Amino acid sequence: xxxxxxxxxxxxxxxxxxxxxxxxxxxxxxxxxxxxxxxxxxxxxxxxxxxxxxxxxxxxxxxxxxxxxxxxxxxxxxxxxxxxxxxxxxxxxxxxxxxxxxxxxxxxxxxxxxxxxxxxxxxxxxxxxxxxxxxxxxxxxxxxxxxxxxxxxxxxxxxxxxxxxxxxxxxxxxxxxxxxxxxxxxxxxxxxxxxxxxxxxxxxxxxxxxxxxxxxxxxxxxxxxxxxxxxxxxxxxxxxxxxxxxxxxxxxxxxxxxxxxxxxxxxxxxxxxxxxxxxxxxxxxxxxxxxxxxxxxxxxxxxxxxxxxxxxxxxxxxxxxxxxxxxxxxxxxxxxxxxxxxxxxxxxxxxxxxxxxxxxxxxxxxxxxxxxxxxxxxxxxxxxxxxxxxxxxxxxxxxxxxxxxxxxxxxxxxxxxxxxxxxxxxxxxxxxxxxxxx
Numbered sequence: 001x002x003x004x005x006x007x008x009x010x011x012x013x014x015x016x017x018x019x020x021x022x023x024x025x026x027x028x029x030x031x032x033x034x035x036x037x038x039x040x041x042x043x044x045x046x047x048x049x050x051x052x053x054x055x056x057x058x059x060x061x062x063x064x065x066x067x068x069x070x071x072x073x074x075x076x077x078x079x080x081x082x083x084x085x086x087x088x089x090x091x092x093x094x095x096x097x098x099x100x101x102x103x104x105x106x107x108x109x110x111x112x113x114x115x116x117x118x119x120x121x122x123x124x125x126x127x128x129x130x131x132x133x134x135x136x137x138x139x140x141x142x143x144x145x146x147x148x149x150x151x152x153x154x155x156x157x158x159x160x161x162x163x164x165x166x167x168x169x170x171x172x173x174x175x176x177x178x179x180x181x182x183x184x185x186x187x188x189x190x191x192x193x194x195x196x197x198x199x200x201x202x203x204x205x206x207x208x209x210x211x212x213x214x215x216x217x218x219x220x221x222x223x224x225x226x227x228x229x230x231x232x233x234x235x236x237x238x239x240x241x242x243x244x245x246x247x248x249x250x251x252x253x254x255x256x257x258x259x260x261x262x263x264x265x266x267x268x269x270x271x272x273x274x275x276x277x278x279x280x281x282x283x284x285x286x287x288x289x290x291x292x293x294x295x296x297x298x299x300x301x302x303x304x305x306x307x308x309x310x311x312x313x314x315x316x317x318x319x320x321x322x323x324x325x326x327x328x329x330x331x332x333x334x335x336x337x338x339x340x341x342x343x344x345x346x347x348x349x350x351x352x353x354x355x356x357x358x359x360x361x362x363x364x365x366x367x368x369x370x371x372x373x374x375x376x377x378x379x380x381x382x383x384x385x386x387x388x389x390x391x392x393x394x395x396x397x398x399x400x401x402x403x404x405x406x407x408x409x410x411x412x413x414x415x416x417x418x419x420x421x422x423x424x425x426x427x428x429x430x431x432x433x434x435x436x437x438x
Contacts, residue, residue, distance in 0.1 A: 039336070040070040040333055041072075043070075043072045043333040044073045044333070045073070045098045045331075045333040045337055046076075046077060046099070047063070047077070047097060048077040048083075048097040048099070048100045049076070049079060049083075049101035050101070051078065054354060055355050056078060058350070058353035058355055059076070061349070061353055062341070062346060062350045062353070065346070066340045066346070069340070070336060070340075072333050074337065077097060083102060084107060084110075087100055087111075091116045096116065096328035096329060097328060098327070098331060098333060099327055099328065099329075099334050099338065101151065101323045102148070102325075102326060103323050104393055105148075105389065105394055107324075108140060108148045111326065112142035113142070117147045117328065118147075118329070118330035119146060119147060120140075120146045120147060120148075120335070121335040121339070123335065123336075123339050124146075124335055124339045127339055127342035127343050128140075128146070128149050130344075131343065131361060131363075132149070132150070132342075132359065133384065133385050133387065135385065136149070136359060147327075149324065149342045150320075150323070151324070151347075152356060152359075153322040153357045153380070154321040155286060155287045155318070155320060155376045155380070156208050156211075156286040156287075157212050157309040157318050158285065158287060158289070158306045158308065159180075159283075159306065159307050159310075160285065160305070161173065161282045161305055161306070162275060162278065162282075163302065163304075164278075165188065165274075165278070166188075169187050169188045169281070170191070172184060173305075174310045175307075175310055176310050176312075177216070177244060177311060177313075181247045194253070194254070194256035195282055196256065196280060197265065197273040197279065197280035198256070198265065198283075199262070199267040199270035199283075200259070200262035200265060200412055201265055202266045203403060203404075203411060203412055204401070205267055206411035207390075207392040208392075209284055210241060212309045212312075213244050213317075214237070215315055215386075215388055216309070216312040216313045216315045216317040217240050217312045218238075218240070218241065218313065219314065220315065220385070220386050220388060222237050223388050223391065224388075226238070226391065228394075229436040232433075233428035233429035234425045234429045238425055238428070242414065242424055242425065243421055244312050246421065249414070249415050267285065271289045274293075275292065275296035275297070275303070276292075284309075286321070287376060301372055306372065316382075316383060316386070318383035319390055319391075320359060321390045321393060322389070325338050342360070344363060347360040347367075348364070348367045352369060357380075358380075359387075361380070361381050361384075363377070365378045392407055395435065395436075396435040398434070399431055399435035407428060407431065410424060410431060413427065
């Protein structure tokens with residue numbers, strides 16, 4: 001649904017420092033003869049994913065490590081941004097790639113329903129059980145069968161801020177929602193700087209804000225229920241989250257340009273307003289804000305800093321987006337590649353490359369090449385069983401992923417009129433009920 005790279009984009013700043021592939025090729029013995037045979041010698045595997053450019057190059061380093069270990073030959077095909085449009089015809093034509101990496105969990109459900117996916121082998125599932133919390137196994141399962149494993153994550157529980165704006169106002173990063181509203185934002189507003197730049201024209205940024213507030217205030221169990229529409233959007237827990245969001249939306253001095261200005265601002269323009277135009281102090285969005293901050297001339301870690309999304313209840317919210325690997329051809333090579341990608345070893349190879357964050361709890365933060373990404377990785381590990389996937393990306397696209405419709409539009413309308421919590425809930429419930437029924 002997102003037309004943005006789901007990447008720990010601060011690492012893109014380090015991309016220039018990465019040279020060519022240094023992964024050793026399969027060793028050869030003296031005299032020119034090949035070393036002892038490896039388990040997948042002669043096996044060919046095709047893997048398809050959306051990545052291009054630096055993201056593709058870094059993933060290919062992971063594939064080279066797999067090839068060096070197993071002897072397999074792996075070729076990579078880029079699907080482009082519309083993964084479904086690429087895979088659909090190949091699946092229908094009986095010529096899918098061996099492995100695909102899907103950017104939305106909904107595609108796992110769709111292809112499982114079409115009988116296009118192969119259940120993961122016991123060896124792959126053993127890696128999942130060892131390295132992931134049970135939530136991620138459930139997320140990759142359909143009808144009791146495990147089909148997918150999340151192999152790459154984006155961290156969506158962040159507030160980015162401009163250090164000089166904080167220094168000039170005497171503001172401090174917040175550790176709780178009440179501190180964010182009553183101290184940090186108020187101090188900035190009193191100094192004459194708008195606390196928040198909101199990308200209201202990009203409705204998905206408002207869903208990200210809701211999800212963080214809701215996970216923190218309602219807890220993981222209610223989050224899962226609402227994500228599946230097992231409780232209605234008219235539930236009191238939704239009212240609590242919307243009311244807290246209204247503490248930002250309802251104060252004109254808190255939002256650059258007020259509601260009308262925010263609703264005309266898309267992503268990444270709101271990040272530019274913070275770091276390029278210096279009109280606001282904070283932007284609430286994921287790790288990929290780092291790209292815009294750097295393009296605006298703000299050095300990440302110095303002028304462009306992050307605070308974890310502050311607790312709005314009992315739970316420290318950690319919400320991830322990301323990419324799920326699945327098997328489309330049931331072969332020894334395909335299953336072995338997923339076993340490697342789900343392993344601690346595979347995750348650590350990838351973690352050393354720019355643009356990557358692992359959902360694997362056994363990949364040590366020490367593997368990441370900069371302090372900010374180590375910090376993000378540690379928050380995932382520390383959150384343990386409470387980490388959750390982006391709720392709007394789990395919903396039917398008619399509700400959670402369509403511009404001008406469903407949750408995107410309903411939260412935009414709430415930004416216009418944050419006093420009408422009940423009305424917003426009723427619209428959200430009506431749209432959710434329609435989408436989930438279909």
